[in-house]
Amino acid sequence: xxxxxxxxxxxxxxxxxxxxxxxxxxxxxxxxxxxxxxxxxxxxxxxxxxxxxxxxxxxxxxxxxxxxxxxxxxxxxxxxxxxxxxxxxxxxxxxxxxxxxxxxxxxxxxxxxxxxxxxxxxxxxxxxxxxxxxxxxxxxxxxxxxxxxxxxxxxxxxxxxxxxxxxxxxxxxxxxxxxxxxxxxxxxxxxxxxxxxxxxxxxxxxxxxxxxxxxxxxxxxxxxxxxxxxxxxxxxxxxxxxxxxxxxxxxxxxxxxxxxxxxxxxxxxxxxxxxxxxxxxxxxxxxxxxxxxxxxxxxxxxxxxxxxxxxxxxxxxxxxxxxxxxxxxxxxxxxxxxxxxxxxxxxxxxxxxxxxxxxxxxxxxxxxxxxxxxxxxxxxxxxxxxxxx
Numbered sequence: 001x002x003x004x005x006x007x008x009x010x011x012x013x014x015x016x017x018x019x020x021x022x023x024x025x026x027x028x029x030x031x032x033x034x035x036x037x038x039x040x041x042x043x044x045x046x047x048x049x050x051x052x053x054x055x056x057x058x059x060x061x062x063x064x065x066x067x068x069x070x071x072x073x074x075x076x077x078x079x080x081x082x083x084x085x086x087x088x089x090x091x092x093x094x095x096x097x098x099x100x101x102x103x104x105x106x107x108x109x110x111x112x113x114x115x116x117x118x119x120x121x122x123x124x125x126x127x128x129x130x131x132x133x134x135x136x137x138x139x140x141x142x143x144x145x146x147x148x149x150x151x152x153x154x155x156x157x158x159x160x161x162x163x164x165x166x167x168x169x170x171x172x173x174x175x176x177x178x179x180x181x182x183x184x185x186x187x188x189x190x191x192x193x194x195x196x197x198x199x200x201x202x203x204x205x206x207x208x209x210x211x212x213x214x215x216x217x218x219x220x221x222x223x224x225x226x227x228x229x230x231x232x233x234x235x236x237x238x239x240x241x242x243x244x245x246x247x248x249x250x251x252x253x254x255x256x257x258x259x260x261x262x263x264x265x266x267x268x269x270x271x272x273x274x275x276x277x278x279x280x281x282x283x284x285x286x287x288x289x290x291x292x293x294x295x296x297x298x299x300x301x302x303x304x305x306x307x308x309x310x311x312x313x314x315x316x317x318x319x320x321x322x323x324x325x326x327x328x329x330x331x332x333x334x335x336x337x338x339x340x341x342x343x344x345x346x347x348x349x350x351x352x353x354x355x356x357x358x359x360x361x362x363x364x365x366x367x368x369x370x371x372x373x374x375x376x377x378x379x380x381x382x383x384x385x386x387x388x389x
Contacts, residue, residue, distance in 0.1 A: 001287060006373050017343045017378035022161060022189055022321050022369035025215045027276070034275040035217055038268035051267050058267065061274035065222050068277050068285075069206065070197040074256040075230070077223040078270055082188035082209035083110055085223035088260040089184055089205040090114050090155070091236035097123035099152035102145055102181075104129060104137055104167060105355040106160035111186060112354060115155075124152070128355040135314030136165050137172060146179035153182045159189035162348040162365060163323055164296075165315025166194065173202025182229065188212060188221075192276075193292050193320050193371070195285040204229050210269075213320070213371065216276035217269040225257040239263050283372070291372040292320040295379065299370060302383045309386060312350075312365055323348060323365040329389060331364040337389040338366075343382050 007013040012026035042050040051058070062073040069076075079085045090111075095118055103115060105128045115126040129145065132138040137156060145151070154176040158169050169185055176183040185203040187196060192213030198206055206224040210216030225233065235242055235253065241263035243253045253259050280288065299322050303309050308327035326334060331347045338345050348367035350356060368382060 001283065001291060001372060003373065003375065007375075010373055013373060017374070017381045019343065019345045019368035019370060019374065019378075019382060021193075021213055021215075021371040022367060023346055024211045024218060025192075025213060025371055026373070027215055027217070027272075028279060030279065031216060031272050031275045035268045035272040038271050042268070047267070054267065054271065057271060057274070061270060061277070064274050064277040064281065067281060068191070068196065069224050070199050071224050072227065074258075075225055075227050077225065077257040077260040078265070078273070079221050079223060079261060080219050080265065082186070082207050082221040085207035085221045085260075086111060086184070086186055086188075087114065088235060089207060089223055089225065089233070090118075090153075092233035092260070093153060093182065094232075094234060095122040095124050095152060098150060099124040100145075100150045101126045102129050102142065102151055102154045103127070103355065104156040104160070105131055105357070106163070106165075106353050107155075107157055107355055108161065108186065108188075109352045109354070111155065111157070129156075134165070134316040135163065136167050136316060139168060139171050139175065142172065143175050146175055146181065151176075151179060151181040153184060155184040155186070157186040157189070159187075159194070159319045159321065160353070161189060161321070162312075162350045162353070162367065163315070164313030164318045164321045166190070166317040166319050168317075169201045169203070177202050189319065189321065192280055192285075192288070194289055198224055198226070210273040210276060214273070214276050214280055215371075217272040219266060220269050220273040222273075223257065223260055225260065227256070230257060230259070231255060233259075235259050237262075288372050292370055293318075295370040295372075295374050295376075296320045296322055298376065299368060299379050299382070302379060303386065306383065306387050312362060320370045322368045322370065324368070324386075325362055325365055326386060326389070331366045334366050334386060334389055338382065338385045341381065341385045343378070343385050345382070 009028045062076045065076045066073045130138045130141040183203045184205040188209040191208035204226040210220030211218045242259045312323045345368045351363045
């Protein structure tokens, strides 16, 4: 990678040493200009005419996302967030009393709330899978839970937001498929930083965000739905895009993943998402991952060498999310001090993950999430800032 060139295409790199890529990464000029150009076109000829004129480019976004996941374009739905994508998939499942949902202990609060709502509505059980010694899903425990029967859904997050680990997604998928359970993978933190192959992973459903490691606009996300299960899933809401009203008492739902979309969406942001995905594909997800891993390892090593600093990351395989605390300093104090020094990081709250019941789990951590456009010099600025605070 030509990092100098990539940074020159990212105006935000001149403003701050940016380590909040797990929140909302810096966009390239190409992505921003794609959004602006379509807004200008809408302003000139109107929103409907602009969408019609750019219909081929819109269709190309489906092909780009499909290529990112090794999926088919008809297996892709484009929506307004990762949460929307995940919710449309989860609430489409026809749960019955006694069904079991197995999930990771590090599951995101939004997903956990949906599980509990399903428990109240349908009488399902929600069962967190034990962690292994590395902090990731214990595959032996998962296999045993699946063997007990009655599992309707295995739903895990690929990369938790607060401790850097990467779940063994393909191994989970093999176990879920062997047991005949649906498998929903939340890839909001992994899309754009890890290669994702839905055939290799074996998931039936995958949700992701545009704004994080993919470096796309906010208000964008996508959902993958395996074509072998799509018609068995009943969307929680329908409109004239997702279905056709065929008679006074009849309607037909689309046979592809677009049954989970809405007719109205922001075409400028959608095209911006396509530009971001294309840039990631052009760079290559393997080189992106290698660069992120190298920078994250350097940051962890540097933090571990500072007095009073503890790195909290777990996992046999780790992501670009680095979390830490410093003795005698709360996380917000550190984040505020870093920001004053021109370094952007965020506070993350492991305490929000209620299935994670570890006694030693910190209430708050500083989360510094690296991306390929970060540099050793920026890592040095972060380390200097933490040492001085």
